[in-house]
Amino acid sequence: MKVSAVPRQGHDTLHGFTREELLRILRRMLLYRRFEEKAEEAYAIGKIGGFCHLHIGQEGAAEGCIGPLRPDDYVISGYREHTQALAKGLDPGRVMAELYGRSSGASAGKGGSMHIFGAQEGFLGGHGIVGAQAALATGVGWAVRYRGEDRVVVCFVGDAAVNQGVFHESLNMAAIWKLPVIYVVENNEYGMGTAFRRVSATEIKDRGVAYGIPSSVVDGQDVLATWRHMEGLISEVRGGGGPRFLEVRTYRFRGHSMSDPVSGTYRSREEVAERTEHDDPIKILRDRMMEADLLTQEQLEAMDAEVRKIVEEAAEFADRAPAPSPGELYTHVYSEVNPHGRLFFDGRER
Numbered sequence: 613m614k615v616s617a618v619p620r621q622g623h624d625t626l627h628g629f630t631r632e633e634l635l636r637i638l639r640r641m642l643l644y645r646r647f648e649e650k651a652e653e654a655y656a657i658g659k660i661g662g663f664c665h666l667h668i669g670q671e672g673a674a675e676g677c678i679g680p681l682r683p684d685d686y687v688i689s690g691y692r693e694h695t696q697a698l699a700k701g702l703d704p705g706r707v708m709a710e711l712y713g714r715s716s717g718a719s720a721g722k723g724g725s726m727h728i729f730g731a732q733e734g735f736l737g738g739h740g741i742v743g744a745q746a747a748l749a750t751g752v753g754w755a756v757r758y759r760g761e762d763r764v765v766v767c768f769v770g771d772a773a774v775n776q777g778v779f780h781e782s783l784n785m786a787a788i789w790k791l792p793v794i795y796v797v798e799n800n801e802y803g804m805g806t807a808f809r810r811v812s813a814t815e816i817k818d819r820g821v822a823y824g825i826p827s828s829v830v831d832g833q834d835v836l837a838t839w840r841h842m843e844g845l846i847s848e849v850r851g852g853g854g855p856r857f858l859e860v861r862t863y864r865f866r867g868h869s870m871s872d873p874v875s876g877t878y879r880s881r882e883e884v885a886e887r888t889e890h891d892d893p894i895k896i897l898r899d900r901m902m903e904a905d906l907l908t909q910e911q912l913e914a915m916d917a918e919v920r921k922i923v924e925e926a927a928e929f930a931d932r933a934p935a936p937s938p939g940e941l942y943t944h945v946y947s948e949v950n951p952h953g954r955l956f957f958d959g960r961e962r
C-alpha cells in the first residue's frame with residue numbers, strides 16, 4: 613500500500629525554521645486538532661446541528677498555506693474551513709459559537725459550520741457550493757488589482773471542485789488578467805465517497821497548466837515544506853507574477869461529514885488506519901522536532917494542556933451565548949459599497 617501521498621523529501625530537515633517558529637507552528641496545528649475533536653464531541657451530544665465537516669488530518673495544509681500570509685491578505689474556502697478560519701486569526705470562541713449557531717458566532721450564528729466569515733481577519737468564508745468560491749476569489753483578486761493593492765488571495769478548494777465548470781472559468785479569467793490569486797487544491801483523495809482517480813482523466817495540477825498558470829504539487833502532511841513552498845508562491849504573486857496553482861496532497865482522517873462513517877464503502881478501514889498512523893502532519897512535525905532535540909515530551913504535554921484550555925474556553929463561550937434573535941433574519945441581507953470602495957454592512961463599516 614502506498615502510505616505517503618508524495619515521497620517524503622527533506623523530512624530530515626527543518627527547512628531553516630528556528631526553534632521558536634517550529635514550536636509556534638506545532639502549537640497552532642495542535643490547537644486546530646483539539647478544536648475539531650471538541651467539535652466532534654459537541655456534535656455527538658447535539659450541541660452542533662446540521663452539516664459539520666472536519667479537517668482532521670489536513671492541518672498541515674491550513675497552517676502551511678495560511679501561516680506565511682500577511683494579516684491583510686485574503687483567504688476564501690469551502691465548507692471544510694474551521695481550521696483555516698483559526699489559521700487566519702479568528703478567535704476560537706467565535707468559531708465554536710458559530711458551529712453552535714449562537715449569536716456570538718463569527719457569522720452571528722446564522723452561517724453555521726459551513727459559513728464562517730471574518731471580515732476583519734480577511735477570511736471571506738466558508739462556502740457550501742462546491743467550487744463556487746473559485747469565482748469569488750477571482751473577483752476578490754480583481755478588486756485587489758483595481759485598488760492598486762499588493763494583497764494576495766488564497767482560494768482553497770477540494771479535489772472534487774476541479775471538475776466544476778466554474779473552476780475552469782475562474783482560472784481562465786485570473787490567468788488572462790494576471791490576478792493575485794493562489795488556487796490551492798487540497799487533494800484529500802476523495803470527493804465525498806468518490807476517489808478522485810475514478811473521476812478524472814488527468815492529474816490535478818494539469819488543470820492549472822491548461823490555463824497557462826504555473827502549477828506545482830506539495831506534500832501537505834509536511835507543514836514545513838508546504839510553508840516554504842507557499843512563501844515562494846506568495847512572493848511571486850505579490851510581485852505581480854499573476855496567479856499560481858498548487859495541489860496540496862493530504863488525507864482526511866474522518867468521514868466526509870459528521871453524519872458519514874469514517875471509511876464507508878469507498879475506502880477500507882485499513883487504509884484509514886495506515887494513513888492516520890503514518891501521514892499525520894502533527895506527529896510528523898513532533899517526531900522531527902524531538903529527533904532534533906527541539907522538543908521534549910514535557911514541553912509537548914504542557915503545550916497540549918494549554919491548547920486544550922483554549923478549546924474548553926471556546927466551548928464555554930459558545931455555550932453561554934443565546935441563539936440569534938428572530939430580528940436577525942433582516943440583518944446582513946444587503947451590503948453596500950460607497951464610492952470610495954469602503955464596505956458597509958447594515959450601515960456599519962467593516
Ligand SMILES: Cc1ncc(C[n+]2csc(CCOP(=O)(O)OP(=O)(O)O)c2C)c(N)n1
Nearest residue numbers: 692740741742770771772773800802803804
Ligand atoms: C455544486 C455542488 N454539487 C454537489 C454538492 C454536494 N457535495 C458537497 S461536498 C461534495 C464533495 C466535495 O469534495 P471535495 O471538493 O473533494 O472536498 P472535500 O469534501 O474532500 O474536502 C459534494 C459533491 C455541492 N455542495 N455543491
